[in-house]
Amino acid sequence: MGATASKVDGPLETLDADQVRAVVAGFGTQFAGAADKMREAGIDGDYLANACANASDDDLALVFEQCGLTNKLQQSLLKQKLRKATRAPVAPPPLPPRPISPPPEAPTPPASPKAKAPAPLRVRVTCPADGHAGKPITVQIPDGRKARASIPEGCAPGETFTILVPALAAPPVHRVSVTCPPDKPPGSQLLVKVPSGQTIRATVPQRLGPGRSFTVVAPAAPAATQCAVLPPPSVSLSSSASLDLSAAASGTSAAASGTGLAKKFATEVAKDYAWDQAKSCGKEVLASIVSSDSMADATGFLLGM
Numbered sequence: 001m002g003a004t005a006s007k008v009d010g011p012l013e014t015l016d017a018d019q020v021r022a023v024v025a026g027f028g029t030q031f032a033g034a035a036d037k038m039r040e041a042g043i044d045g046d047y048l049a050n051a052c053a054n055a056s057d058d059d060l061a062l063v064f065e066q067c068g069l070t071n072k073l074q075q076s077l078l079k080q081k082l083r084k085a086t087r088a089p090v091a092p093p094p095l096p097p098r099p100i101s102p103p104p105e106a107p108t109p110p111a112s113p114k115a116k117a118p119a120p121l122r123v124r125v126t127c128p129a130d131g132h133a134g135k136p137i138t139v140q141i142p143d144g145r146k147a148r149a150s151i152p153e154g155c156a157p158g159e160t161f162t163i164l165v166p167a168l169a170a171p172p173v174h175r176v177s178v179t180c181p182p183d184k185p186p187g188s189q190l191l192v193k194v195p196s197g198q199t200i201r202a203t204v205p206q207r208l209g210p211g212r213s214f215t216v217v218a219p220a221a222p223a224a225t226q227c228a229v230l231p232p233p234s235v236s237l238s239s240s241a242s243l244d245l246s247a248a249a250s251g252t253s254a255a256a257s258g259t260g261l262a263k264k265f266a267t268e269v270a271k272d273y274a275w276d277q278a279k280s281c282g283k284e285v286l287a288s289i290v291s292s293d294s295m296a297d298a299t300g301f302l303l304g305m
Contacts, residue, residue, distance in 0.1 A: 011049075012082060013045050013046045013049035014046075015044060016045070017039050019045065020035075020038055020043060020044055020048060021035045023045075024078070030071075030074055031074070033068050033069070034068050038067050041066070049082075051063060052079060052083045057079075060079055064078060118167035118168075120167055121141065121143075121164070121165040121166075121167055122165075123139065123141050123162065123163050123165055124160055124161075124162055127155050127156065127157050127158060129157045132151060133154065133155065134150055134151065134153075135150065135151045136148055137150070137151060139163065141165055145165075147165045149163045171219055172219075172220035173217050173218060173219055173220055174195050174218050174220050175216070176192060176195070176215065177213050177214075178190075178213065178215070178216050179212070180204050180208055180214070181210060183210070184204050185210075186206045186208055186209060187203065187204060187206065188203070189202065192218075194216070195220075196220055200216070200218050202216045
């Protein structure tokens, strides 16, 4: 009866019947009789630990009553003490701290594709009769502009060379939002007036119907002022069929528009003469656009790129 809980080491479930008696008796004198009964019944620590952990309160109370402990308050107190003496379940070791990853970087928006600069025009030029290396000449090109270049080294009168002329910038356009009227199904046509004053014909896109909107793209300038379509670049011009600009140089009217020059050029090229390659000096020079109204003293035509 003199044993106490302080003399017993280890959790409850590891104790034998004698050690259980000492532990229970050490809880207080009111539990001494129950401790002796447990010893006599051979109740060890493993039995008590499982009963406290898994048995219902009624089943555990029945065990205590069989050991002579009938007071409900004492039963509850003993149950609490036994559960405290039971080894607490070993918790798994904590996981190592999870590394904190930086937030993913926002994807860089793709760069807007840069518009490709138009390739320069290649214009074949005949060296004038009084031409010599280094002499500047002004050339009327098929789109109505005038370009200035210098005759390259090694190019004699009557021979040809090529000048590279900056391409024309794309003409400005108007974008007009159009609402399809009720009587226009997909595929039908309607007239649209654009800010330049033109009235153009537009086709209602497929899968769009009355009340839906679509965009019409139209030239910013009236159609009559647009440049004429140039002739196919595969057509060539013979040295004997050069454009006749001498009349303008001698004082006749030179006020033809860019469109008229382009049409005249197309008419001449349509004769489809063969170019005499023996007269070509094989040179290419850069040219600049000039605003001078002086007439060209050499003639040229557009080459295929």
